[in-house]
Amino acid sequence: MVKKLFFELVSRLSEITEDPRFEADVIFQTVFGRDWRVKELSGKLAEPTESELEALEKLAKRRLSGEPLQYIVGEWEFYGLGLKVSQGVLIPRQDTERLVDVSLGLIGDIPRPCVLDLCSGTGCVALAIKSRRPDSEVTALELYPEAYEVLQENCRESGVMTVCADALDKKNAESFSELDLITANPPYLDAGDMKSLQREVGFEPKTALYGGEDGLDFYRAFAKIWRGALRVGGYIALEIGTGQKEAVSLILGEAGWREIRVENDLAGKPRVAVGRK
Template sequence: MSTRSLVSEAAARLREAGVASPEYDAAELLAFVTGSSRLHLSEPTEEQRARYDDLVTRRAGREPLQHLTGTATFRYRDLVVGPGVFVPRPETEVMVGWILDQLAGVPNPLVVDLCTGSGAIAGAIATERPDSTVHAVELSSEAALWARRNLEGTGVALHEGDIDGCLPELDGQVDAVVSNPPYIPLTAWESVTAEVRDHDPALALWSGDDGLDEIKVVAATAARLLKPGGWFACEHADVQGESAPAVFTATTLFTEVRDQHDLANRPRFTTGRRI
């Protein structure tokens, strides 16, 4: 069987299993197995074919692609990911770009990433703004193990613990707070894809009946950490385009609170400034 036929057959299996991007995933898995690239696939050996078949079967069982390859790309960096840590999504890259734009005129910015997970956001900011000082906070010890690997050499200070009450020594000094917190309502269980529901850690997903429990903690923490005029950006579900901004507005401690859309024009993150 030719390489093209092999990928086509695998893609058909993935499509039947309900995988959202069957052609892409089938090619990515073969590239991973053969050590080539998705656009320039190498002919697999018999041993590699057997391994490929096993990985396709696991992907058809809805194991995340990133868990099978052990990596995820976020902005300009490749991250290591696996069980116990939330797999970063492309949508979050837009929020990081937004916060970097706001910091463009701020020399040596001090930034805090709340609920850092894999360290994707903190690592991106530290890499793209090498003059910045970045702190990342993560409650899960499992996720922190992945974050520590991904943040090695970036200069980011990783803190294990709850974001509520974190970093009191930075109160009123921070230029930007950014967060991708848990925000899925418990009532939305059935609508969440199998890859997320069955493989991303529950601590990174669920946040009360309306999904706003942790966003409220982010709002309170951002209000405490930010200096006057400091920026925040907080990701949320696409159905929270009104309710998430309302959390920040209700504190009466922020101005310019508005919601921002992702590249698919869906409500994706709330932004604003400390009064």
């Protein structure tokens, strides 16, 4: 019975995704447990309950309406960590793992480094850094309450401190000092990008995506207002979007940063801009 339901779901999902088998499996794990295949083989799922069938149909309908799988299952993996996600917070992208790699390199030689992650969302960057550098002191900053709630939950018992504050407000920047590293994956889509979002991205909060008319508002602000929060020799590492390499390098240069460079991601695209105070 359950196997038949599984293949029916694979067939329905094949209309909206390129990996219907994987997605059906994730949905089945959510409804029947991670070991649903084992249970199925041992006959324990021969008669799914009414509530299991209802839950399955509800999740299937949400996915078929275009809602991202990550929101439906409520969690996603980033840098080997299982993170809670829900509507109101950006789904961590694999590309952002590059920001973590570069950041870990920047603090590699510093004992007990102090790190601040701006625009933290789920806290994926802050948590990944803390997981690889348990000796670091990491703070994650996020403005929007719905995202902040998820951030707090993900950071519980991780040792990462959280702050609910506006990263664009100079006063907040002035309350930090002597940091070794500031990281951020800020909103960086421009007005044109926002008009042509893929259906699934349309479910994610606009406040996590829109970086102003030309997509560069956060880089301009961060380059100026967060410099004072770093110790001399400290670094800023910023994820950037397509076509932003030159503009962000220029912004950092004009604000007085040195040793500016842009690191590519695994696909060879410019992905992380770095500057040094």
